[in-house]
Amino acid sequence: GENVEQHPSTLSVQEGDSAVIKCTYSDSASNYFPWYKQELGKRPQLIIDIRSNVGEKKDQRIAVTLNKTAKHFSLHITETQPEDSAVYFCAASMRAGNKLTFGGGTRVLVKP
């Protein structure tokens, strides 16, 4: 089955700096890669996703890149703010949201 690895497990950044989280996946058939943000005690919320026919996608301060050849995808957060502090999960799915495999998570702390 699919295996998703996520690094780093914790990330501390100064407010205003950028944060980068990297994930690798094992199954070349995976074609959908969402990123979820989970605040303490809350549900995972989708912040951005990318499909295998696209190499990069941006939404305001958040961007995701995908390298299908290397089976890597990354989340970039620019101009970080304290409210960006949360756990971020990458995930991969082969089709139709049928079976989403999550990475281990990255705890991001943005220091004011």
Place this chain on the structure above:
Amino acid sequence: DTEVTQTPKHLVMGMTNKKSLKCEQHMGHRAMYWYKQKAKKPPELMFVYSYEKLSINESVPSRFSPECPNSSLLNLHLHALQPEDSALYLCASSQAGGRSGNTIYFGEGSWLTVV
């Protein structure tokens, strides 16, 4: 409206009790999911229903019994649970079918404590 609602929000049950978790969505989604999340871990898939039929069971113990009464509702029946089953149980839904992944929307979860 991207709302998946779950009840109850908190549940404490004994190891001999029978209880149920309930989930409802009105987004017209035809795929619904149960995930289990332990502290500081990612969500783990338990069950997937597609068009009201169980399509994936991730080798979940029989003390967890899912039910999908209709396209909007999903239940998880609990019986004879163990303390290690204490966790956050997340319901989710998405469109079904298609050639690539569909966005999965999570409910707020039910915090379960087994005593």
